[in-house]
Structure formats: C-alpha cells, structure tokens
Amino acid sequence: MKGVTVNIGLERINTQERIMVDALLDSGATGLVISLEFARRKRFKLKNIKRSICVRNIDGILNKKKPIEHTVEVNVYYQRHREKIEINVICR
Numbered sequence: 001m002k003g004v005t006v007n008i009g010l011e012r013i014n015t016q017e018r019i020m021v022d023a024l025l026d027s028g029a030t031g032l033v034i035s036l037e038f039a040r041r042k043r044f045k046l047k048n049i050k051r052s053i054c055v056r057n058i059d060g061i062l063n064k065k066k067p068i069e070h071t072v073e074v075n076v077y078y079q080r081h082r083e084k085i086e087i088n089v090i091c092r
Contacts, residue, residue: 009077044072
C-alpha cells in the first residue's frame with residue numbers, strides 16, 4: 001500500500017487535549033478511518049452511529065471484521081489549517 005504520511009494534530013472535542021499523530025494520505029480508502037484500539041488508547045469519545053456501515057476490502061470483498069458502528073469527532077490541525085471532522089472507527 002502506497003501513500004504519503006504527514007504529521008497532524010488531533011484535538012479531542014470533549015477535553016480540548018491535542019495529540020500529534022502520523023496520518024496516511026492517499027491510502028486507497030474511500031473515507032477517513034481510525035482503528036478502535038487507537039481511539040480507545042488515546043481516549044477519544046466514541047459516538048454511536050444510527051446505522052452500521054459494512055466495510056469492503058480494496059478488492060471489493062466484504063471485510064470479515066465488524067461493521068463501522070462508531071465515529072469520533074475531532075479537530076484536525078495541519079500547519080495553519082484547522083477543521084472539525086468525524087472519523088469512522090474500524091476494527092482491525
């Protein structure tokens with residue numbers, strides 16, 4: 001898998017604590033994702049979604065792990081840019 005890695009800041013909405021992480025860009029994913037383990041380890045607040053989302057692998061086959069059932073809401077910082085986003089939480 002090819003992609004570009006950049007160092008960005010993620011801020012927890014509920015505590016305004018910021019952490020620096022390496023983010024993979026152009027990974028081939030169709031959306032923004034974060035692993036459940038990472039989200040829990042970094043104490044992001046999980047938000048339930050109304051309808052779960054099935055995950056497909058890059059070859060189009062349905063992933064055998066759980067569907068997406070949560071998101072995390074964060075402020076993303078990169079250089080002088082700041083944006084509030086929701087990231088889908090996936091099981092690995």
